[in-house]
Amino acid sequence: MDIQFSGEKLDKVQEIMKRYPEGKHKSALIPVLHIAQQEFGGWLDTPVMDYVAGLLKIEPIEVYEVASFYSMYNLKPVGKYLFEVCQTGPCMLNGSDQIIDYIKQKLHIRAGETTADGLFTLKPVECLGACGYAPMMQLGKTYREHLTKEKVDAIIDECRAKVN
Amino acid sequence: MSRKLLLEKAHVEGIRGYEVYRREGGYRSVEKAFKMAPADIVEEVKKSGLRGRGGAGFPTGMKWSFLAKPEGVARYLVCNADESEPGTFKDRYLMEFIPHLLIEGMIVSSFALGSNVSYIYIRGEYDWITDILDNAIAEAKQNGWLGKNILGTGFNCELYVQRGAGAYICGEETALIESLEGKRGNPRIKPPFPAVKGLWDCPTVVNNVETLAAVVPIINEGGEAYSKIGVGKSTGTKLISSCGNINKPGIYEIDMTISVEEFIFSDEYCGGIPKGKKLKACIPGGSSVPILPANLLLTTAKGEKRMMNYESLAEGGFATGSMMGSGGFIVLDEDQCVVRNTMTLARFYHHESCGQCSPCREGTGWMERILKKIENGRGEMKDIDLLWDIQRKIEGNTICPLGDAAAWPVAAAIRHFRDEFEWHVLNPEECLARNYGLAHYADPVHVPVLA
Ligand SMILES: Cc1cc2nc3c(=O)[nH]c(=O)nc-3n(C[C@H](O)[C@H](O)[C@H](O)COP(=O)(O)O)c2cc1C
Ligand code: SF4
Ligand code: FES
DSSP states (O other), X not given: OOOOOOHHHHHHHHHHHTTSOTTOGGGGHHHHHHHHHHHTXXXXXXXXXXXXXXXXXXXXXXXXXXXXXXXXXXXXXXXXXXXXXXXXXXXXXXXXXXXXXXXXXXXXXXXXXXXXXXXXXXXXXXXXXXXXXXXXXXXXXXXEOSOOHHHHHHHHHHHHHHHO | OOOOSSSTTTTSTTTTSHHHHHHTTTTHHHHHHTTSOHHHHXXXXXXXTOBOTTTTOOBHHHHHHTOOOXXXXXXXXXXXXXXXXXXXXXXXXXXXXXXXXXHHHHHHHHHHHTEEEEEEEEOTTOHHHHHHHXXXXXXXHHTTSSBSSGGGSSOOBEXXXXXXXXXXXXXXXXXXXXXXXXXXXXXXXXXXXXXXXXGGGSOEEEEEHHHHHHHHHHHHHOHHHHHTSEETTEESOEEEEEXXXXXXOEEEEEOSOSBHHHHHHSTTTTXXXXXXOOEEEEEBTBTTSOOEXXXXXXXXXXXXXXXXXXXXXXXXHHHHOXXXXXXXXXXXXXXXXXXXXXXXXXXXXXXXXXXXXXXXXXXXXHHHHHHHHHHTTOOOHHHHHHHHHHHHHHTTOSSSTHHHHHHHHHXXXXXXXXXXXXXXXXXXXXXXXXXXXXXXXXXXXXXXXXX
């Protein structure tokens, strides 16, 4: 894969770097890593992180140590659709364990695994700030709330339909 | 019905957009504030009695007055929108439905503190809310409320939204600052406090979303008027996010004069417990605060009705009380297992520990493992004592309060529900098949009679 942002994304990076005072552009790292993950296949491979280091004129290690700290960055490949299902207390009280089990069963994967067709990854996560709308998962940019088995079926169908 | 100061207009059609927000009286507080001296705004906030809504409840006006003002050094205001404490989802609601209220509060606060560039640090998962805020900021700027020489006052102010990337610890103010500097979210040792040395080593104020939004009604109505709402040192209104086993989970703005019982059971608020089940326990202020059994939740150990305010929720200290915390109100019905709930919280804190201090890094892992063991019917009696011992060794021995926040839920669970833990140990098979149930947790509190 050619690791190079499009002109539009490069402009975005420049715009982000201007939000901070002179010389403090390292602050752009976390927002730029979000863009990089989105642009380069949903995870951060080492060459991608090195590219970001070059863009921000910082050392690669400064990127690695940040990428490995935050749970939204994937350091391994993930499926096209990442099911991030909350498993913390309030969601558990409303049946998130059953939802996670159902997804495992239905997709024949364990937590952290990706389906053989590369479509789905299941990632149990901690509280996403949707406790009143439990059980829930994050899928891409949005939240899917008040999950039931039927809703999970529908979400899986919806994703499959998008690739076909 | 409580008076609403923050969410009164949250459901007016189109309020997310600038036109409607302004037509409904938005940005009046900025016009008023610009006619005041910054120090007088700080004074108004002091008078209001407003306490930080992020969890610690520190008086906001006092925090503002500590901000150092060395000549020629920039000062920063940072809004804490990291909102990751389990049970807490109020800031999301405010930003999602009435984003201009936060922006208005931030402009007034930036003016009061002399911050020419202010940031909103929002948890990375709130991606769509970032778009909503970015839009609202652009609208505010187009209409002359942000930018250079705002309303001809000579005051310049820019506002930027910065997304985090999944780390509860970045809600701790010094970790947030590190993260905003593009680093790992490792909390700093205090002192120096952010008010002296914060973002890029400059004096910085970090405030919660709800705190900054509350500055708007305080300026509009005056600090004195604000302080008259509520009771004692619990002034103004508080957003409560309620969840768990209740009929009407969601966000409620309360004026802190209602009882916990009314809050849970009245139709105006949580609407009681689904399927007519009984109340077993509640964590009233976000996952970090002590869990209480039904009896102590509704009635203090003195036999008084417990109220939804800072003082009453804390009545009895950790022996028999809890805390208002972040306002994340988590209800457990009679069929829930306190051991399992505590285990999920221990797992949460273990996952979220930044790893700098060994009592927190190792202790949270130990607590998770032991709780899993007990929950899975493999626990021994001595594990309960070990668990107690570990939480004692974490509390007070760490750089930041995450250590305490991890220890307290475990301590309170053992303190009030020890027989439920013991039942798991004594009934290793039965505990896999069913839960301990309500037991005696709703029995009337025994009030000691003074001779
Ligand atoms: C582990 C930890 C997590 C925290 N998370 C948040 C948070 O998500 N939002 C927040 O406003 N405050 C959070 N706080 C409290 C902040 O450190 C800080 O006290 C607060 O933002 C100050 O704002 P306030 O005075 O307006 O409440 C957290 C504290 C700790 C120790
Ligand atoms: S208490 Fe925990 S989260 Fe806080 S600094 Fe220490 S290790 Fe990090
Ligand atoms: S506990 Fe699941 S979103 Fe908060």
